[in-house]
Amino acid sequence: MVTNEDVISWYCERFNKPALFTRKSWPVTLDTSLSTGDYVWASETGADIMREYFQRFDVDPANFDFYRYWPEETFILYSLFTSGKDDDEPEPLTLRMLAESAKAGKWLYD
Template sequence: MVTDIENAVTEWYETSYNVKPLFAKSAPVLTPETSLNTGKYPWARETGDEIMKDYFQHFNVDSSDFNFLSYWPYEKGILPNFIRPKSQKISQADPKPLTIQMLIDSAKAGRWLFD
C-alpha cells in the first residue's frame, strides 16, 4: 500500500530533480531503489547538497543525524595524495547508496534514519 508520504516524496523528486540526462532519450525510471549518488546517473556533490537541503526543508525532516560525506565523500581530485601534505591527504571512500526509499522512510519518521 502506497502512503501519502511515499507519493509526496516521489512526486517531489520526479518533478524537481528527475531530469533527462545529457544524451539519454528520457528521464530515468524512478523506483524506491533509485539512488541519487550511485548507479548510472549519480548527482554531483553540489547538486546532491542542494537536493538534500531542499528535501529536509520541504518534508520537515530533522537532518541532525545526516552525514553528507557518507553519501558524497571527498574525492582525491587531480593532485595525487603522495604530493599532498599529511594534513590534506584524502582517503578513498566509496559512497553509501542514498535511495528514494531512504527519503521516504525518513520523511515518515520526521528524522534522518540512516547514518
C-alpha cells in the same frame, strides 16, 4: 502523513528532468540511489537536493552525514604522490531512505 509517492513525485518534478539530447527522464523507483549506480548526482547537486528535501518534508537533518553519501574527492596529484588510495566509496542514498525518514520526521540512517 508523507507517502512514498510524495517523495518520488517531488524528486521527479524537481530533479528528474528529461536529458538534453535524449529528452528522457531517468527511471525512478524507491530503490533509486542518488549517490551510487547509473544516475549519480555530483555533490553540489546532492547538497541542493538534500537541503530542499529536509525543508520540504520537515525532516530533522541532525543525524545526516552528507560525506557518507558524497565523500570528499582527493586531489589527483595528492593521490599519486601518497599511498595511491582511492577516494572513499559513497554509500547508496535511496529514495526509500528519504521516504522512510520523511515519514519519521528525522533522518534514520546515520
